Amino acid sequence: MDIWHTLNGFDFVWDEKKARKNLISHNISFEEACEVFFDPFYKLEDASRHGEERRGLIGYSESGRMLYVVSVEKGDEAWRIVSARKAVKKERRQYEEENDFV
Incomplete structure (x- = not known):
């Protein structure tokens, strides 16, 4: 079942089971993952897989955790959150x- 979430006027969607699994595996909710889209300094990279265009975002959530979030654009409707985890050293x-923070 898809869950819809609106943050700062933008719509996000994700699979309920996948979100629960992500929370258990990585201790990161998809609600928190949405916050990375509003980090003014987020870094965007190609995270495409199996012919599906995906975006990888590296940025901070409101709690101050640097995350790596994979998403897929759903047309003009919303961003689909695919996964979220803490950013690894290379991504940080x-x-x-x-x-230019170094």
Whole structure:
């Protein structure tokens, strides 16, 4: 079942079971993952898989955790959250270098 979530006027959607599994595996809710879209310094990269165009975002949630969020654009409707986890060292470094924070 799809769950719809609106944050700052933008719509997000995700699969309820996948969100629950992600929370158990990575201790990150998809609600928190949505917050990364509003980090003014987020880094965007190609995360495409199996012919599906996906975006990887590296940025901070409101709680101050740097996350890596994979999403798919659903036309003009919404962003579908695919997965979310804490950013690894390489991704944190990319974020800092891209934004001249080093």
